[in-house]
Amino acid sequence: MRLLQIPAVVLKISASMKLFTIIVILSLFLLAGCNVHIDPNQPMGMIRIKGSDTIVNAEQMVSEEFMKDYPQVFVAVTGGGSGVGIASLINKNCDIAGASREMSKKEINMAQKRGVNPFEIVVAYDGVAVIVNNNNPVDKLTIDELRKLFIGEITNWKELGGQDVPVVTLSREVSSGTHAYFKEQVIHLGNKLSKEEFSPKTLLLSSSQAIVEEVSNNPGAVGYLGMGYISDRTKPLALSKTGEEYYPPVMKNVLDGTYPLSRPLYFYTDNEPNGVIKLFVDYALSEKGQRAFEDSGFVPMRKNVARKN
Amino acid sequence: MSPGKISEYIIESLIKLSGLIIVGFVILIFLFLFRDAVSLFGGYSPGAFLFGRNWLPISEPPQFGILPLLIGSVYVTAGAIIICVPLGVAAAMYIAEVAPKSLKHILxxxxxxxxxxxxxxxxxxxxxxxxxxxxxxxxxxxxxxGLTGSLLLAFMAMPTIISISEDALVSVPRTFKEAAYGLGATKWQMLWRVMLPSAASGIIAGIMLGIGRVIGETMVVMMVTGNAPVIPESILQPLRTLTATIAGEMGETVSGSEHYYALFAVGLALFIITFIINLIADISLQKARK
Incomplete structure (x- = not known):
């Protein structure tokens, strides 16, 4: 049987010498590249930001502006979900954790056990939008109807006055802060003791963009995501707590709290931020940084509030 | 010793070392997985883990039943195999024996x-x-x-199956073919009754390697199978696989938490499954050789 042929390895000295020379020259170039002009009076360093997919685009915009103003600070932004950010803050793998939910008691305990002292900063406000396909005639729901959709009690849109199309519920993965928020506010209706779960038929998608894709292709799909992901490819629903007045997820309704699924977005750092991290946090809270959040579809803060755990 | 012998000795021991390193790696990976996976069973019963029907890792209290994930993986993999094995082997037969030379290279x-x-x-x-x-x-x-995942995975496993099977078919001695023709066999009879059985061991190896790739594949299934942790009734329903669970949740677990250990236990289950498949492949290879 001839699965793999092992070629005879012949190393010619001249060839390896050539390779060696090339490597030396290349590494000289690399060293030369590092040797740019460094101004010791300017702040320098590296900031690792990880966490919520909801705000990752806004973080990216802020960090790009920030790196223009402070060229010697390098900011690395990664998404993955609030849980990912918080876990890496606890594991000391990032400097700032972006989160679309509060840290849980369990997480704070775990952090303190590892010598990490989480410090909470509210950076913007967001509404969790519920989106359906553009061809779905339903355009408003009460929170209770929404809950019945996601726990699998309502399985066809005609029960809500829509077409005769089976409901497909879409959720984010369990690492998502929006998942945790939605579970708490909609599935549990804010009741901490509730044991209700998402219907096991709910699809768990790994990004908000995947939810947009599926909803725009599927007339029976319903999903939730941060307001920043609303586009004309899908239809956001107006929601109501009581069934009297319905509010669409727009900036004004989030600001005055009438939209039922409004929430703050957080940065978490280990202890009060200092050095370049403080510089970045202040930048994000400044007018310039807040404009980036606004451009990404979030509600900027009128007053900068920072509170401690 | 002559210089030639010395260099031979050095090369020989280097090769021996590489072999030993691989064995060491496999053992270390297994021990590492095993250690963290077993930590779960301090507080969680293995029966509930293996036969639990609910995978609810962030609920209070969490439930780590991998039955839906296990069945999800089996469905997707079985679907992919049913699609890619006949297609792959047929394509290999075409390329090895039927296709004209110019087309062969392009293919x-x-x-x-x-x-x-x-x-x-x-x-x-x-x-x-x-x-x-x-x-x-x-x-x-x-x-x-599941079907979307199966189709894409079949697509991914196909190249492995085709190239290894084709290799095996090409290396069947020419005399076999000539003897078959000499006895008056048609091309199809020759391919089906002579070539295929004599190349069987290589083809099975290719199929097993393909299956290994399908079971371990993560990204595709995570993106397209919907990841709903429900026991699927058919392959046309959303399902969640073992690999997608690890990839989707590993990032958010704090090392040392119960959820973290549960994911390692899932990894161990996956490791054992691939081990069994490889073992079957090995045994069937041995039998085919005899």
């Missing part, structure tokens, strides 16, 4: 290109095109289902 390089498509690209194609297409064709509630 072989195309298959190599197919092998080099990154899985995330296939996943993307699955989300925007294959999923909606299957949904409309079969009238499904959603295109994010």
């Amino acid at each position: 072989k390089s195309l298959i190599e290109i197919l092998a080099s498509i990154p899985s995330v690209v296939l996943g993307f194609i699955g989300i925007v095109w294959l999923g909606p297409f299957l949904k409309n064709t079969f009238g499904l509630t959603t295109g994010m289902c």
